Amino acid sequence: MIKNIIFDLGNVLLKFKPEEFLLQYTNDEDYIKQFVPKITRSKLWLDLDRGLESLENAERIFVSRYPEEEELISLFFKHWMEMLTPIEENISILLDLSESGYNTYILSNYIKEAFKFVKEKFNFFTLFDGQIISGEENVIKPEKAIYETLLRRYQLIPEESLFIDDVFFFLKPAKKLGISTIWNRPHTDLRKELKKFNISI
Numbered sequence: 001m002i003k004n005i006i007f008d009l010g011n012v013l014l015k016f017k018p019e020e021f022l023l024q025y026t027n028d029e030d031y032i033k034q035f036v037p038k039i040t041r042s043k044l045w046l047d048l049d050r051g052l053e054s055l056e057n058a059e060r061i062f063v064s065r066y067p068e069e070e071e072l073i074s075l076f077f078k079h080w081m082e083m084l085t086p087i088e089e090n091i092s093i094l095l096d097l098s099e100s101g102y103n104t105y106i107l108s109n110y111i112k113e114a115f116k117f118v119k120e121k122f123n124f125f126t127l128f129d130g131q132i133i134s135g136e137e138n139v140i141k142p143e144k145a146i147y148e149t150l151l152r153r154y155q156l157i158p159e160e161s162l163f164i165d166d167v168f169f170f171l172k173p174a175k176k177l178g179i180s181t182i183w184n185r186p187h188t189d190l191r192k193e194l195k196k197f198n199i200s201i
């Protein structure tokens, strides 16, 4: 029987669509498309996720790396947290789970400054029974250690736990440990998927 529901944050509970967000500031879609991966798919971004680098320092490094793009880099770093907005239909599922007595947790790769920001901004964070945030633990998904840290810290039994993530390969280590998983794709009906595990909400 599932008792614990573990949520990823980005694109499960909070939207993270940098391209879409930056298009508010420019109409040049091709420029945005080449720009965003240079930031969010860089090793430096992973270091941010892992809590090894500060946002302030990362901005400086990106500017020195791509001086011709200083303007967009500054804009991105100044405003990017504003794009972290709740995915309302999934927040309402979280609320229902919590009200029905399920324990809820976060397991997310998230930059620590950004986590602090969203935690202060949105009330739903008070619902969770625990959280493992990569930037605070200095370990990232899909590394086995972060999943083990979650199980150990909150004394969770894998067979009673279900993990929801939008990135398929972040589910694999969880599965290996015996945790059930749901791959939350853009068109996934999360409520329906949860019901397949006899979760009554």
Ligand SMILES: [Mg+2]
Residues within 6 Å of the ligand: 008, 009, 010, 011, 012, 165, 166, 167
């Ligand atoms: Mg995600």
